[in-house]
Structures are given as structure tokens and as C-alpha cells.
Amino acid sequence: MATHQPDYFVPQPSKWPLVGAFALFFIGLGASLAVNAVSAGWGALAVGVAILIYMLFGWFGDVIRESEGGVYSxxxxxxxxxxxxxxxxxxxxxxxxxxxxxxxxxxxxxxxxxxxxxxxxxxxxxxxxxxxxxxxxxxxxxxxxxxxxxxxxxxxxxxxxxxxxxxxxxxxxxxxxxxxxxxxxxxxxxxxxxxxxxxxxxxxxxxxxxxxxxxxxxxxxxxxxxxxxxxxxxxxxxxxxxxxxxxxxxxxxxxxxxxxxxxxxxxxxxxxxxxxxxxxxxx
Missing domain, CATH: 1.20.120.80 (Cytochrome c oxidase, subunit III, four-helix bundle)
Structure with missing residues (x-):
């Protein structure tokens, strides 16, 4: 028996927006320090980029699984x-x-x-x-x-x-x-x-x-x-x-x-x- 597909899918609460906020914080902080020749800036920038990549894989992965699961109307x-x-x-x-x-x-x-x-x-x-x-x-x-x-x-x-x-x-x-x-x-x-x-x-x-x-x-x-x-x-x-x-x-x-x-x-x-x-x- 086919499952009922709702008019609009409401996802579960997600951690990814918060993870993305941390990524943008470290990217902004790292870029600001780097352009002012502060050595710690490049490290902070690398951390921000790493968190951003982690967020992208995780968030888009959730969307792909939901899409392939047939929950999108x-x-x-x-x-x-x-x-x-x-x-x-x-x-x-x-x-x-x-x-x-x-x-x-x-x-x-x-x-x-x-x-x-x-x-x-x-x-x-x-x-x-x-x-x-x-x-x-x-x-x-x-x-x-x-x-x-x-x-x-x-x-x-x-x-x-x-x-x-x-x-x-x-x-x-x-x-x-x-x-x-x-x-x-x-x-x-x-x-x-x-x-x-x-x-x-x-x-x-x-x-x-x-x-x-x-x-x-x-x-x-x-x-x-x-x-x-x-x-x-x-x-x-x-x-x-x-x-x-x-x-x-x-x-x-x-x-x-x-x-x-x-x-x-x-x-x-x-x-x-x-x-x-x-x-x-x-x-």
C-alpha cells in the first residue's frame, strides 16, 4: 500500500543552521585576522572552511535521503x-x-x-x-x-x-x-x-x-x-x-x-x- 504523501514536508529540527553559523563566524574571523597579518587568522580560516564543508555534506546529504525516500510532494x-x-x-x-x-x-x-x-x-x-x-x-x-x-x-x-x-x-x-x-x-x-x-x-x-x-x-x-x-x-x-x-x-x-x-x-x-x-x- 502506498504511503500518503503530505501536501508539504516539515523536516525534523536540524543542527545544520547552527553548524553553518559557526562556519561563517570562523571564516569571517579568520579572514579579518589574515588580512591584518595575524598568523592565527589562517588557522581560523581553515577551521571555518572545514566546518562549512562538513555542513554542506551533512545538510545536502539529509536532503538527498529525504528526496530519495519519497517524502517530498x-x-x-x-x-x-x-x-x-x-x-x-x-x-x-x-x-x-x-x-x-x-x-x-x-x-x-x-x-x-x-x-x-x-x-x-x-x-x-x-x-x-x-x-x-x-x-x-x-x-x-x-x-x-x-x-x-x-x-x-x-x-x-x-x-x-x-x-x-x-x-x-x-x-x-x-x-x-x-x-x-x-x-x-x-x-x-x-x-x-x-x-x-x-x-x-x-x-x-x-x-x-x-x-x-x-x-x-x-x-x-x-x-x-x-x-x-x-x-x-x-x-x-x-x-x-x-x-x-x-x-x-x-x-x-x-x-x-x-x-x-x-x-x-x-x-x-x-x-x-x-x-x-x-x-x-x-x-
Missing amino acids: KRVDISFRWGMGWFIFSEVMFFAAFFGTLFYVRTISVPELGNMEHKLLWPDFRAMWPNSVAPNGTEPYQVMGAFGLPAWNTLILLTSGVTLTWAHWGLMKNNRSQLKLGLLVTVLLGALFLGLQMYEYAHAWGDLGLTLSSGVYGATFYMMTGFHGMHVFIGALMLAVMYARSLKGHFTAEHHFAFEAAAWYWHFVDVVWLILFVFVYWL
């Missing part, structure tokens, strides 16, 4: 979808702030600093983007070209979106082999993207002289591409968990929101990179 599924949708919206606003900063610098700040009034203060300043000389005028650097590693990374991310969609089709057709292979290839492509980005950073820093101190161009370049790289890492980690779950037989054509949530996040990361490629590397 359609209403819970809808709430999960709304939650993931709002989370991705917050990420959209996160990157919108960075693109807004880039727009302000390129179209307002740099032209303003190059007018006749400011020429009296900075006679050698050239109102062009990107400038090829750091603010002190003694540290020349080269800008990162678009049609090299960045173009290859764009192709890699676009391909990963295709392989992930192919994996989703396999799931909907109950083709487990296609699901697993598509997920595995997507995760490997994400790792390849991160590897090439690390190589790109080493090339930019060592060969092109492009550092965080290379004026506003260097600051915005590393800020925007670095945060995107962090999101690629998180997305690849999420998809790796989906791959591990698929090996255990999780997900069906009717019940696979965790897979969909990770796929939404990955496609969002892909779209952000396309915009980054155009406005940071190309134009």
Missing part, C-alpha cells in the same frame, strides 16, 4: 524551483553590479578624466580603453587578446552546455548511459576551462605584466573573470555530485529537480561567460 518541488530561481536571480544581480562598474569606467569615468579640466592634474593621461600604462606611468602592460585562450574557453563552455543538455535528454528517455556520459564530459570540460584559465592568468601576470595593480583595467579584468571562474568551479562541483548520484541510480524522468537545478546554474554560468567574452576581452 509536488508543493515541495515547486518551492525548490522557486528557491533556485531566486538564487540564480541574486547571481544575476551580483554580476550585473560588475558589468555596471565596467560600463561606468569605460563610458563615464575614463572620458571624464581625459577632458581639459583634468588635463591640468594628469597631463599624461590618455582617455582610451584599455590604457596600456599603469597609473604611475612606470609599469607598462599588455591587454589580454580575445582570440586565443579566451576564444578556446568560450568554445569549451558552449560545448559543455551541449553535453549537459544531451545528458538531460538521456535522463528523460531513461537512457542512463547517455546521462552518465554527458555529465562526465561536462564536468571534464569544466575542469579543462579552469585549467586553461589558470594558464591564462600565469601568462597575463608573468608575460604581459597585467596585474591587479595595472590600473582599472587589471582590477576589473581579474575581478570579473576571477569571480566567474569561481562560479565555474562551484557549477562543476555540483555537476560532479549529480554524476556521483547518477552512478547510484538516482533521478528518474519524473523526479530529478537536483539535476535540473545544477543544469540551470551551469547554463547561467555559460551565458555570463559569453557576455564577459564580448565586453571584457573583445570590445
